[in-house]
Amino acid sequence: MRVLSGIQSSGKLHLGNYLGALKQHVELQHGNKCFFFIANYHALTTVQDAERQRMLTRDVALDYLALGLDPHQAALFRQSDVPDVCELTWILSTVTGRGLLERAHSYKDKISKGIAPSMGLMCYPILMAADILIYDSDIVPVGRDQVQHIEMAQDMAGYFNNTYNCEALKRPEPRLNEAFIVPGIDGQKMSKSYGNTIDLFDSPKAVRKRIMSIKTDSTPVEAPKHPEQCNVFAILKLMASPEEVEEIAAAYRKGGLGYGTVKKRVVELFEEHFGPARERRAELAADPDLVEDVLVDGAKRARAAAAQVMARVRDACGLMTARG
Numbered sequence: 001m002r003v004l005s006g007i008q009s010s011g012k013l014h015l016g017n018y019l020g021a022l023k024q025h026v027e028l029q030h031g032n033k034c035f036f037f038i039a040n041y042h043a044l045t046t047v048q049d050a051e052r053q054r055m056l057t058r059d060v061a062l063d064y065l066a067l068g069l070d071p072h073q074a075a076l077f078r079q080s081d082v083p084d085v086c087e088l089t090w091i092l093s094t095v096t097g098r099g100l101l102e103r104a105h106s107y108k109d110k111i112s113k114g115i116a117p118s119m120g121l122m123c124y125p126i127l128m129a130a131d132i133l134i135y136d137s138d139i140v141p142v143g144r145d146q147v148q149h150i151e152m153a154q155d156m157a158g159y160f161n162n163t164y165n166c167e168a169l170k171r172p173e174p175r176l177n178e179a180f181i182v183p184g185i186d187g188q189k190m191s192k193s194y195g196n197t198i199d200l201f202d203s204p205k206a207v208r209k210r211i212m213s214i215k216t217d218s219t220p221v222e223a224p225k226h227p228e229q230c231n232v233f234a235i236l237k238l239m240a241s242p243e244e245v246e247e248i249a250a251a252y253r254k255g256g257l258g259y260g261t262v263k264k265r266v267v268e269l270f271e272e273h274f275g276p277a278r279e280r281r282a283e284l285a286a287d288p289d290l291v292e293d294v295l296v297d298g299a300k301r302a303r304a305a306a307a308q309v310m311a312r313v314r315d316a317c318g319l320m321t322a323r324g
Contacts, residue, residue, distance in 0.1 A: 001138050005024075006131060008039045008040075010043040011197075016190030018067070021142070034074035038076075038078050040080050045121050058291060063281065077299040082306050084303070084306045085131055093123065101123065101126070106145075128149050128153065129153035132153045133153060134310065140174055142174050145189065151174075154171050166312075166316040185215060186231075198211060224254060232262045232266060
């Protein structure tokens with residue numbers, strides 16, 4: 001099974017990135033042929049400072065490796081190291097209608113938040129489709145909020161194949177995990193663009209401060225509470241064991257459990273999960289050549305896979321390139 005996914009280099013990776021994507025990636029590397037890329041082309045819609053872009057790209061690579069991605073098992077690479085993806089983006093844009101792009105949930109959401117509607121933002125789904133289709137991907141692990149983008153990639157593959165009467169592009173399928181949407185400290189979806197994240201590799205002090213600031217209501221400690229309506233509980237249940245989740249839910253309903261106590265337990269769970277990885281990341285960061293070697297090797301493997309797909313695509317639509 002060929003697996004493809006990517007993470008934007010537009011900010012520090014956070015708990016939502018891990019539970020919604022990275023955790024799946026690390027699990028899927030065993031028994032599958034995996035391609036995981038750092039989406040630095042996508043990040044240009046929000047990060048337009050060269051030095052910061054380079055730093056964030058390297059940070060994503062460090063995070064992946066610290067969290068257990070084995071570069072011998074999975075190809076980890078920069079999106080920009082496979083320039084063919086931009087060629088496929090253009091080709092897909094010639095068979096894709098504007099109406100499909102205007103229906104994209106993420107585009108409409110960002111516009112509603114006041115983000116300037118650049119053509120890059122509007123055409124984001126075409127680049128994402130190219131990312132997926134160029135590696136003959138079978139499955140794409142995503143959160144539920146990203147399923148529409150996979151459906152759009154399916155549509156674009158169909159548009160191309162139908163237009164040119166071929167089977168050059170394979171239809172991908174989404175793979176969901178249990179963490180559909182991870183709430184941020186304000187109760188909205190956790191997102192870098194909303195400023196409501198709990199970053200994976202902040203200092204323990206900074207992490208604690210963020211978790212203790214999770215928004216809650218003013219229900220008194222002694223009063224019964226509804227766990228399903230609590231932002232703290234929503235995060236805790238994604239990290240704790242099923243038994244602990246049920247025990248804490250019962251305590252909510254009974255009354256006598258304060259939100260502060262639950263927040264402190266979330267802090268403990270976070271440290272249990274990510275404390276060892278924080279140490280591994282510090283060790284990896286001390287050897288920048290190691291990280292670059294991983295990305296270069298991953299890019300070679302990705303380019304080889306992309307070249308096969310692009311040969312079919314160019315042949316299907318009559319594009320020829322000079323040899324030699």
